[in-house]
Amino acid sequence: MTNISTKYMGFELASPLILGSCGLSKHLDNLKIAEDSGFGAAVLKSIFEEEIRQDVKKLFDEKHSTHYDSLAYDYLVHYQEKESFDKHLNLILEAKESLQMPVIASINCYSSRGWIKYAKMIEEAGAKALEVNFFLLPTDFNKDAEEYRKEYFSLIKELKENLNIPIALKTSFYFTDLSHFMLHLSYSGLAALVLFNRFHAPDINIETLKYKPNRSLSSTSELNETLRWIGLFSQRLRCDIAATTGVQNAEGMIKLLLAGADAVQAASIFYKNGINYGATMIKELKEWMEKQNFKTIDEFKAKLNFKNIENPSIYFRTQFMKYMAGME
DSSP: OOBOOEEETTEEESSSEEEOSSGGGGSHHHHHHHHHHTOSEEEOOOEEHHHHHHHHHHHHHHHOSSOOOHHHHHHHHHHHHHHHHHHHHHHHHHHHHHOSSOEEEEEEOSSHHHHHHHHHHHHHHTOSEEEEEOOOOOOOTTOOHHHHHHHHHHHHHHHHHHOOSOEEEEEOSOOTTHHHHHHHHHTTTOSEEEEOOOOOEEEEETTTTEEEEEOOOOOGGGHHHHHHHHHHHTTTSSSEEEEOSSOOSHHHHHHHHHHTOSEEEEOHHHHHHOTTHHHHHHHHHHHHHHHTTOOBGGGTTTTTSTTTSSOTHHHHOOSOOHHHHTOO
16 A cells, blocks of 8 residues: 655654645635645745734834834834734644644744744744744845854754744755755754745836836746755755745656655645645655555655766756757
């Protein structure tokens, strides 16, 4: 009998498919659909400290348009934080009571106070684990790479000192020394690294001559970069690895597992096809395993990482060559 269970962040997951952090994962009904469809876990939509602060500023400007009142502002900050967090914490409590699959909370903050305060509240509400959505775009011309690196390790250290639940870091591949950096992050006590985040990017409307947000769902063309680095990192990092970005079907999930991912997160595809499409992906994973005579995930996980393939230059090469690209 085919067994698709896997281990991730210390949990035994029913399957390697995880509903990634997105608007879909902030509703209990959707989380129930995910569990019924065979997902191994779900990551709740991130709490964004910046969004809370922006809501406070908007509310404050509407009520106090002519003068600044610091006491009123502090009250509104507290009120808005409480309102936002009450909804999020209630979701964590309801999910804990209603679901068997692990529910992983997620936060994105910009102040050291926010990271610790929000993380502790989430743990106290009963979250089984925390995914830290953290990346610093290196836009400061006066700041070198080492200064940026220190901020990551400082945050992880603080969170580890204040929390008792496992922590995953979701970040990007925009680092000069990516392999070295990820290796050292995996030594820091993290339970997992989630590779890679997909970021907002600006766009320009050439009719209005204004900037606009570029809101788009991921596509299969984005899978390859994740695939490369999962294949290079698996069996080298000292923590679990979840792969994400570009997963649109069972084939993408299988590829990332073959490269060495312990679990696979997806979100965009479920906006297109509904959360219960996860059941189709899991069914196709099982059918593929049966066809290949694999009984468990461990039998093929990392089978095609760079250590285990005949020609590891597939992972290392960046320039096109006709025998690598398969075309003249």
